[in-house]
Amino acid sequence: MQKKLTVGSLIEGKQNNIHIENAIVEKKTVEKQEKRKTKEVEKKSIEIEQHGRRYEVQPEQNVSVLEQALNQKVPIDYKCKKGSCGKCEVTIVSGHGMLSKRTDEEIAKLTEPTHRLACQAVFQQYY
Ligand code: FES
Known part of the structure; x- marks a missing residue:
């Protein structure tokens, strides 16, 4: 000014x-x-659910939900990190808008529109 x-x-x-x-x-x-x-940034986060437990994950641009959850010590089940085993399947309770579009692996594996493979869903925008 x-x-x-x-x-x-x-x-x-x-x-x-x-x-x-x-x-x-x-x-x-x-x-x-x-x-x-x-x-x-504090306000924005996604809420995920796996095996009946809910977790909040703070976004980081261009990082997968799985990697970000692990960085934040959120105990998510996973195995391959490539979208093939399906072990990292989570329900996105809130924050869909911050994530990338579904990958081909997700479309093939998942039937529920609110479900994502945490290793394939990438944070795209959070501000
Ligand atoms: S860890 Fe295997 S599909 Fe995500």
Whole structure:
């Protein structure tokens, strides 16, 4: 944000105040933006269910639900990580919109539209 210069503000001695005020305004703006981003990321997560247990997984762009869940110590069953065994099948309770489209392996293996293979579902967008 630029501060308007006035005749009074050009008087020697006031210059430093303008720089300080500008720095304060910029710092506050950056802090607000960071706070907003943090809130958005905190709010966004997907909820998955496997074997009757529900877990929340925080998104990470271009990372699979399985990898992200494992990174967050979420105990999901899995085996091949290639989309062939079907062991990582989960129900997406909320957050479908943040995930990639179903892969051919998922279409072939899964009958329920809310089910995904955690190793094949990739976070695409979370902000
Ligand atoms: S781990 Fe085998 S299909 Fe996902």
